[in-house]
Amino acid sequence: MIDNHILAPVFIHLFTAILQLIAWRKTISQRFLSVGGAFIGLLIAIRLFAQVYNEGPLHLNASNWDAPFGIVFVADPLSTTMVLITSIAGFAVSIFSSIGLNRQRMLYGYFPIFHFLLMGLNGAFLTGDIFNLYVWFEVIIISSFVLMTLGGRKAQLEGAVKYMSMNILASTFFLTGIGILYGITGSLNMADLALKIRDFPNKPLVGVTSIFFILGFGIKSAVFPLYYWLPSSYHTPPSAVAATFGGLLTKVGIYAILRVFSLIFIPDDFTRTLFMVLAVLTILTGAFGAMVKPNIRRLFSYLIVCHIGFMLGGIAMFSKIALMGTVFYLIHDIIVKTNMFLIAGFIRQVRGTMDMNKLGGLYKDYPIISLIIALVLFSLVGIPPLSGFWPKIYLFQEAFIEKQYFFVAALIIGSLVTLYVIAKMWADVFWKDVPADVEVENKFETMPPFKKILLVLPILLLCGVTLYIGIQAENIILLVDKITNELMDTSPYIRTVLGDKAFEQ
Structure with missing residues (x-):
């Protein structure tokens, strides 16, 4: 079905950004515009998600050029779910930004x-054109680079250089793969590519081409050994920026892998083995990095790397149960990781530092807020019946069926290390007393009531979503x-874009 409202999640953030540029020096107006635009974007995302869930996939041919000759946008269950989760996270971050910056x-x-970044994310999820996906990735990279350098501190610039260098390399691999794809098929439409690649006789060339996409998306997802830019850069920008990055940016890479390797490059034994090796090493690297x-x-930041490996392992097995684990974990991880960085920002606002050696006594001073944060921490660890528990069941189940015992071991180690570091963080930051040689700052107490709220x-909003995902898991x-x-x-995706004629031989 053709629907012109598919691009509404993109345009709402474009128009919001333009209005804010007009109100450049009026920061109060920008705050209201940001929260209002993000809220309208959330309502639009809910409407689009409900329509696709009830009626099936939608598409839009830009300028009325029929696929595969024109640029096409596609709203299917995966893309609309990503838009909805992005809109929830974006709305929460916009509220936090109005006070936390x-x-x-x-x-x-x-x-x-910030709204150009959300526009790029929604565009990447909704595009049905492989080159257009690259363009949206560039919008994301440029916006995120500006956000990372905002303020111009030395640590930010150092982190931004690493971030930008690796993402330029990722874009180079991605664009090279697109060039080869276009050279061998003459098409950029992903639905059309799916049909042409299946009939292409030179399978080794297709396999080599897929490696370029693995490298490009692997860097963007922070997969071993291409992950080091993430923990070197995500701790440098303000917490509102880090929350957007930690929750969303690496997940775009996972989305792209899901989309491209289910539609165009169906994983063979070599690709699945490669993904599995990368998944195990990514889990272990992230877990051991977080411990110190x-x-x-x-x-x-290291937990982001660790849990990317969980999702990549599900893709490596590439069965229905394994992919269910990956997609469920993707939904859970976006919300929880966004909230974790907002919690870090809250701690910095309250105490003025994020060094656990200098923190303590938060539960004593703020018991209710601490209990809310505890629910988020339990969800991250995967305590049943919270949101992080259910996808692991699918991943463990399929890993045993497929006899992927190295992945089982990595899942156990990653889960136990996550439990250990989160328990240590809770003990150091919330449970123990403030160290005697540290002067406690109580910035929160001096804030006006509306700023505290x-x-x-x-944090409360995203905690509520996390609880819904866990307690109402049957709906997810x-x-x-x-x-x-x-x-x-x-x-269904191919038929939505190309029509029934695509299957007429």
């Missing part, structure tokens, strides 16, 4: 760039089942 950074253009980090955001509200399982059915059988 100083005015000087707002004057540098934080809010319009005293800084909260550095710890969370706006600082805690996004139904959604994940629908998504994985269309990942395993891509004919």
